[in-house]
Amino acid sequence: MQISNFPVLQMHKSQTAMRASQKDFESAVNQMKLLTKDPGNEMKLKLYALYKQATEGPCNMPKPGMLDLISKAKWDAWSALGSLPKETAKQNYVELVSSLSSSASSSQGKPDADSKQPGYETLVVTSENGITKIMLNRPTKKNAITTQMYQEIMLALEAAAKDDSAITVLTGNGDYYCSGNDLNNFTDIPPGGVEEKAKNSAILLRDFVGCFIDFPKPLIAVVNGPAVGISVTLLGLFDIVYASDRATFHTPFSHLGQSPEGCSSYMFPKIMGSAKAAEMLIFGKKLTAREACAQGLVTEVFPDSTFQKEVWTRLKAYSKLPPNAMRISKQLIRNVEKEKLHAINSEESSVLQGRWLSDECTNAIMNFLSRKAKL
Numbered sequence: 054m055q056i057s058n059f060p061v062l063q064m065h066k067s068q069t070a071m072r073a074s075q076k077d078f079e080s081a082v083n084q085m086k087l088l089t090k091d092p093g094n095e096m097k098l099k100l101y102a103l104y105k106q107a108t109e110g111p112c113n114m115p116k117p118g119m120l121d122l123i124s125k126a127k128w129d130a131w132s133a134l135g136s137l138p139k140e141t142a143k144q145n146y147v148e149l150v151s152s153l154s155s156s157a158s159s160s161q162g163k164p165d166a167d168s169k170q171p172g173y174e175t176l177v178v179t180s181e182n183g184i185t186k187i188m189l190n191r192p193t194k195k196n197a198i199t200t201q202m203y204q205e206i207m208l209a210l211e212a213a214a215k216d217d218s219a220i221t222v223l224t225g226n227g228d229y230y231c232s233g234n235d236l237n238n239f240t241d242i243p244p245g246g247v248e249e250k251a252k253n254s255a256i257l258l259r260d261f262v263g264c265f266i267d268f269p270k271p272l273i274a275v276v277n278g279p280a281v282g283i284s285v286t287l288l289g290l291f292d293i294v295y296a297s298d299r300a301t302f303h304t305p306f307s308h309l310g311q312s313p314e315g316c317s318s319y320m321f322p323k324i325m326g327s328a329k330a331a332e333m334l335i336f337g338k339k340l341t342a343r344e345a346c347a348q349g350l351v352t353e354v355f356p357d358s359t360f361q362k363e364v365w366t367r368l369k370a371y372s373k374l375p376p377n378a379m380r381i382s383k384q385l386i387r388n389v390e391k392e393k394l395h396a397i398n399s400e401e402s403s404v405l406q407g408r409w410l411s412d413e414c415t416n417a418i419m420n421f422l423s424r425k426a427k428l
């Protein structure tokens with residue numbers, strides 16, 4: 054085989070002026086180890102040949118026997134590089150790895166059109182590589198959760214629980230992860246009046262949180278930006294929470310005349326201790342991502358510039374673990390407290406039903422809607 058049989062090498066022959074440093078080469082070698090998608094045998098042979106040429110020079114090994122097919126394919130690929138200089142081989146290796154990683158990362162945040170599931174207006178739901186991703190999709194409203202969105206999230210979780218993906222991810226589109234309950238939800242009053250509205254909302258809230266309590270597979274929050282209200286309290290029910298260092302965590306319930314939900318009245322003291330939980334849930338202290346990580350609410354914080362790439366690389370690796378083992382482990386952890394969590398969820402929903410009818414709450418919502426108050 055001649056060098057001309059490798060178009061990618063041809064393409065780079067004219068670029069030898071741009072030499073790759075030893076550091077670039079070593080980091081490309083490390084990057085290859087992180088690649089989660091198999092690049093295919095042809096590509097692997099090209100990379101093998103370039104690596105050998107870059108580190109050992111031209112192939113002078115004896116040709117393997119005809120029956121040793123794998124060694125022979127490798128020997129052929131290396132020999133085909135002839136007397137290609139080591140420096141050029143290094144450069145070509147670095148560029149080839151870079152083209153592989155960029156095509157992998159460009160497909161990470163952006164689902165391919167075929168994998169997008171129809172039927173959702175407020176979410177983008179995709180399923181690929183063993184991962185079902187539920188993305189809140191009202192970026193212009195900071196992904197505030199409308200009544201329709203609560204319903205769609207429940208449907209998406211129900212479907213994800215049954216599909217063949219190994220893990221499920223919740224994330225947000227745009228600069229926010231989620232700004233919590235859409236405060237306009239309270240303006241749509243049914244014929245039965247505000248009491249009926251409060252009752253229906255409490256039922257919706259209880260059912261919504263119930264889906265998170267019962268979700269059977271590993272559930273991961275990819276917190277791409279600030280999180281407010283119910284999007285924060287629910288995090289205690291996730292198995293992993295990855296956050297960008299741009300994210301903040303804010304539960305301004307007292308400011309809104311409301312009280313905690315999402316089982317946070319139990320999970321937050323358990324996760325971070327009662328004093329820290331009180332600062333968040335009673336006094337509305339906003340935490341940075343690093344503070345939330347130090348309190349145990351967040352699993353790991355990543356720099357915003359590499360957040361998507363690092364998180365999706367990690368999740369793709371996790372999604373290849375045996376799915377049944379992951380499910381069973383999750384259920385062992387969750388089942389100990391499932392009944393208790395449902396009881397807490399019912400109690401929190403019923404307390405909120407009363408709060409929504411209070412003057413404190415009504416005034417706070419009116420203030421926001423008339424733009425007098427912002428968090």
Ligand SMILES: CCCCCC/C=C/C(=O)SCCNC(=O)CCNC(=O)[C@H](O)C(C)(C)COP(=O)(O)OP(=O)(O)OC[C@H]1O[C@@H](n2cnc3c(N)ncnc32)[C@H](O)[C@@H]1OP(=O)(O)O
Pocket residue numbers: 193194195197198203232233234235236237238254255257258281282283284305306309311314421426427428
């Ligand atoms: C079935 C009911 C279950 C209820 C469960 C109980 C849940 C409780 C909670 O989640 S409490 C938390 C509620 N959330 C808030 O109080 C947040 C309110 N929003 C804000 O304070 C700010 O918008 C902000 C700090 C999130 C962002 O500020 P800023 O960056 O200045 O952007 P804008 O304010 O201009 O926002 C852009 C656009 O989005 C609208 N919006 C944002 N969040 C909400 C929201 N939670 N509800 C309704 N609308 C929201 C905002 O009004 C702007 O809209 P506009 O462009 O003016 O049309």
